[in-house]
Amino acid sequence: MLVNQFLILAAVLFCIGVYGVIARKNAVLVLMSIELILNSVNINLLAFSMRNGSLDGHTFALYIIAIAAAEVGVGLAMVLLMYRNRRSIDLDELSEMKG
């Protein structure tokens, strides 16, 4: 079993995700990018779990999927609230946290 391809795929996904988080202005797209990052981690876990022939990685991946679902629920709720209050989900306009 070649783990390399899996790792490369995961790295590519991770980079796409990081790029999305940094560069996109749309809050939903940023959330989607975070999902990509989480899933790239999942791929890594599964790849190593398969190589070692243990179920640990699968279990972790399942947990990550469950937590990612919860996270995206919270995230989307925040996006919805943002939209209700400002009629926009553009992250650039959201600079109230400016110190």
Place this chain on the structure above:
Amino acid sequence: MFAEATEVALKSGWFLEHAWVIPVIPALSFFLIIFFGKRMPKKGSEFGVASMLGALVFAGGAAYQWIQRVNGAPEGAFVSPVVKTWTWWQNSGISFGIGQHVDGLTVAILLVVAFISTLVQIYSLEYLRGDRRYTHFFASLTLFSAGMLNMVVAENMIQLILGWEIMGLCSFLLIGHWWEEGANSRAALKAFFTTRTGDIGLLTGTAILFFSANEWTTKTLGVSGFSIRGLSSWALSGDPGHAAITMGAVALFIAAIGKSGQFPLHTWLPDAMAGPTPVSSLLHSSTMVVAGVFLVARLYPVFFKGMDILGGSANFIVVIGGITIVIAALLAFVQTDIKKVLAYSTVSQLGYMMMGLGAGAWLPAVFHIFTHAFFKACLFLGAGSISHSSSHHSFEMKKDMGGLRKFMPITFGTWIISTLALCGVFPFSGFFSKDEIIDNVGHNGYNVFMIVGLAGAFLTAAYMTRATYLTFFGQPRGASAGEHHEEESHNAHATHDDHADHGHDTHDAHDDHASHGPRESGWLITVPLIILATLALGSGFLNAAPFGEKWENFKKWVEPSAEVVSPTGIAYVVGGVGEARVASDTPTDSTVVPAEVATDSEPVAIEDRAVSDSEGEAHSETLMATTASGEDSHSTEAVHHESPCGTETPEQGVCMAPQIHHAPFKWSKAAMSMLIVLAGFLISLFMCIQLYEKKNKKFVGLTERNKALGFGYKLLVNKYYLDVLYEKIIVRSIAHPIAGAVYSFNQKVLDGVVNGTGTTAKRIAGWVYRNIDQRVVDGAVNGTGSAAHGAGSALRPVQSGKVNQYGALLFGAAAIGALVLVIVNT
């Protein structure tokens, strides 16, 4: 091996071996519609219709080749399913695949699903023209069919669950298609949550069966405990413990209750009428609600053993089915909405299927799925045709319909044919399936349930007469008479798809709605109606028991033979990839077929041998004798027609289906049920004329004068108070105490702790303030403060308030941290 020999004799074909393509076509089409649909000239509907036509062609090819395969097999021999698997997931010795398991049942349901889906999509082209979410409607409809097709071809339980859940999702999307209306989105949620309640049973049951069966199936068949063929033969092998298989079967049946709208989880089905009519038609005839019945039929050996069908006087399945028939049929009497009458009629017919399955009438129940799909789809599409063209999108029979037979001859004709089929009138298709169910239920010793079935037939005839009378006879009323409803009627009946309000607002094709009177619908609607009505009339002849054996083709093609076969012979594995290869490479382990048996190549001989085994003494000699000479095996064939499958443990080889007997057809029984149906027609017609035509004082308002009848009426109008029970009592009694307990815990315990900590902290703080802070710290703080001020103004640009920059900083820091980690570790 004899198994190989039989397989060589059995024909296969390209379509049979590639049946897995059937669900893949609509699934791909779903993505095409989602991504490119809006840019296409027909807004994506062409992908949907084309993919369903493709699936239909493939399903037709598979059906044809399956019939060839059965016809080519020796009489009474077990025709092995065509199986193909790929490994989907594997780790630490557990694995499951994805693939196909094609036998008679699969082929029959595939054909029905593909056929009805095609017609419904064609019908939707007209019905939803100009709808706001036209493209998404077709996408969901296509995925819906894909889910059902996937479930039907599923090779194992995981794949089956996949299809099952896709359907749950799509039904949610489609029922809530016009979600701007609050009632529609509530109905969608209700459907989703109610079926999810049952789905817990599916997951639990699958897990129970997997952990009980996996060891046996891996050892004997070389397949995992998820596979359909593994579970089926395991259930009949004598290996399963009583508790395990019973619990597994009950859990799976709870899933079927939720999905197939059986009592007490039927409440979502009538509310699901909030969706567009083509959706109701598809949902109620061939996909979604049939899924539960299909699950029971698919894993029939598990239910057969787990529920002890044919063993006792009553079992879980037959009781639930019987209750469902009667309560749903009674509810249909008090509905004024034509679609709700049909919805309750579906619930009642599903009750027949379940009762049939529970009483050992497997084939009639499956045949009823087949015939019911045609006439129920036709009835729903007919109701849609009325609302589309005559009653301004209203489904109220009492208010907006009546006298439509003159204006809509085609809709009327197809409606009448389907109604007669639904009521089971000879020679319409419903007769051949429903009557067979009732007959076989009685034949298998469930006399009470035979009477329930007959009572259901009476009620069916009566409520359908009422609905037909209100819709097509008398004088046109309300919208059909040209009146246009004002807002108050829309508000009062907000659950119906009065989508003239919002669905068509971007389009002007329907602007003339207010002016036109009732008329016949366009050909895109009438042609599917005519095709379905033809099948509602004719499909019964596929299994026309009254005309003798020669007409029982459906039985021959679909019913698996209850033969004892070798473990390698239970499936014809295509290609032999993944786990399937194990099945053919390692033939047997625990139930080793003796060497002398292996030399034989006649499947008939195996049956004889197993029976002679059960006869007891000197069986080895008999064994030698039967294997030695072909004549012997033929002479004993007639004597031992009984198969041990289902009743006792097969000693050599495995079974795939329990031995079930069919009731011999008698005209006297059929005549009796015909008389009951006729009585239903006549009594209901009499009552309708008295109530709605002549307004006879004796009958009008009877429910208000007579206390007992009034009580019954109130009970029915409130749907047995089941919704109240679920929403007000169960949900409240579970959710509210939890909320209350959490609140009081919060108030008393947490707040107490917090307050106590607070006061203590205050006291300590006071002391610290007086003694340390004032004297020691302040001096240091002032110094630090000015230092922090300087650092803050230096770092201020970093705190831009832009989330993306924060993200970039986070990842930058993480990258530096990772780099440091790598350097330190190397």
